[in-house]
Amino acid sequence: MPRVARVRSVVVDCPDPRALARFYAEIVGGEPESEDADWVVLQVPDGPRLAFQRSEGHTPPEWPRSDRNAQQFHLDLDAGATWDEVDQVEKRVLNLGARLLKREEGDEDFRVYADPAGHPFCLCVIPGD
Structure with a gap:
């Protein structure tokens, strides 16, 4: 198209x-x-x-709500090929003022954080070939 x-x-x-x-x-x-x-x-x-x-x-979004004041948008950020690499990036974003919202490593390839204004963003692991 x-x-x-x-x-x-x-x-x-x-x-x-x-x-x-x-x-x-x-x-x-x-x-x-x-x-x-x-x-x-x-x-x-x-x-x-x-x-x-x-x-x-400005009213920060409330993640993971879908009714009132939902997330509005989010950014997915590639943070490394392994969870160890993502762990290092996680330390940096938390030191910069991010807040952890969800950290489950089962079948998911991401962790969810809030930026200093409350917007959710994800640090994603890029699985190797």
Whole structure:
């Protein structure tokens, strides 16, 4: 099917765009660029452009609810080929201010965290061939 448009940005509402952009820059790379205090852009190296916009009265999503104030969106981040590698990334994101929401390693290939503004994101293990 022919493309109608291409994705320019994934935009995240939050109370402090600069702080949240710095949080994600520490995880995925890039340097936050601020047009003003209400809008900050992070160009992820070899990835999408993330934009963070101030939302006064921002209410964080409640994961895993599906009724009221559901997750809204989440990011899946490849964090390593083994759980040992993911463990190392987990330590870093927790030190940066993330909060663990779900850590089960059974059949699942991910762990769920909340960023400092409360948005869920996943650290995923990339199984080897």
